[in-house]
Each structure stands twice: as C-alpha cells, then as structure tokens.
Amino acid sequence: MPCIQTKVNVKISEEKEEVIKSKLGKAIELIPGKSESWLMVSFEDECKLYFKGSKDDKIAFVEVKIFGKASDKAYDDLTAAITDILHEELDISPLNIYVKYEEVDHWGWNGSNF
Template sequence: MPYISTKTNIAIPKEKEIKIKERLGKAISILPGKSENWLMLSFEGDSSLYFQGKSDKPIAFVEVKLFGKSGGEAYDKLTSEISKILKEELSIDPGQIYVKYEEVSYWGFNGSNF
C-alpha cells in the first residue's frame, strides 16, 4: 500500500504528470513486495515551497508512505530513481529534492485495516 505525494514549486504539465505517474509506477517495485497495483499518487504543482530560503529554482518535496517496512538499501535506490525521474521530466536538480519516507503500521482500505 504505497502512496507517493509530489509537491513542486513549478507547474506540472498534464503530459509530464502522466509520464511521471508511469515511471513511479515502475519504480515502486524497487521496494520489496510493492507494486503499481496498490500504488496511489498525488501531484501538486505551483506549490509555495522554499529551499535554503529561496524559491528561484525548481524544487520538490516527495513523500513516500507505505504499509509495513523496507530497508535502507531499497530506500536509497528509490530515492535515486525518484530524483532521476524528476530531473529528466521536470528539470529539477537532485540537490533541490527532498524525499521523506514513512512506514505505517495500520493502513485502512475498503472499510477495514490491514
């Protein structure tokens, strides 16, 4: 049950959103036991974000939440892939991207919890 939320201070054209969606759908399989079948995504472009006190460059904050746990090596690989995707699709430098991971013990779906 992964969820990836991407916020950026630049506009995300619909065609880029679709491409990022597709690429994140493949990238989530880097985490053992996770797949696009249960992946939920959200995108917020033109957000009011500041990094190092400035908002003059494209920046992004990405939150990855998942039911259960994974390991540091898998998170490192996913962070690298997310950074690559945002660099290639939105020209956001990896040095301007934060990725936060949150492991969740309880996750509700379809009226009950896992």
C-alpha cells in the same frame, strides 16, 4: 499500500503528469512487495516552496508512505529513482529534491485495515 505524494513549485503539464505517474509506478517496485497495482500517487504543482530560504530554483518535496517497512537499500534505490524521474521530466536539480519516507503501521483500504 504505498503512496507517493509529490509537491513541486513548477507547473506539471497533463502529459508530464502521466509520464511521471507511470515512471513512479515502475519505481515503486524497488520496494519489495510493492507495485503500481496498490500505489496511490498525488501531484501538487505550483506549490509555494522554499529551500535554503529561497524559492528561485525549481524544488521538489516527495513523501513516500508505505505500509510496513523496507530495507535501507530499498529506500536508497527508490530515492535515486524518484530523483532521476523528477530531474529528467521536470528539470529539477537533485540538489533541490527531498524524498522523505514514512513507515506506516495502520493502513485501511476497502473499509478495513490491513
């Protein structure tokens, strides 16, 4: 029951989206117990984003939402992996990438909560 929501101010082609989606599906395994088989992923491209008051650079804001909790180490590893993916695939500088985590207590699927 994880979800990764990616907002960027650049265009993501369909091909790139598939590649990034697959890489995120692998990266989520850095959180113990999580895998692509429960992962929901969303992309919003060409967003109106500003960082440090400017929109001139490529920017990404990523929100990772997971049911339950994980260790600091797991979050660190996932931040490194997500940052690498967006840097490699979309040429966004790690200096302009935020990865934010939310630990969720109540999460429903198939009509009832876990």
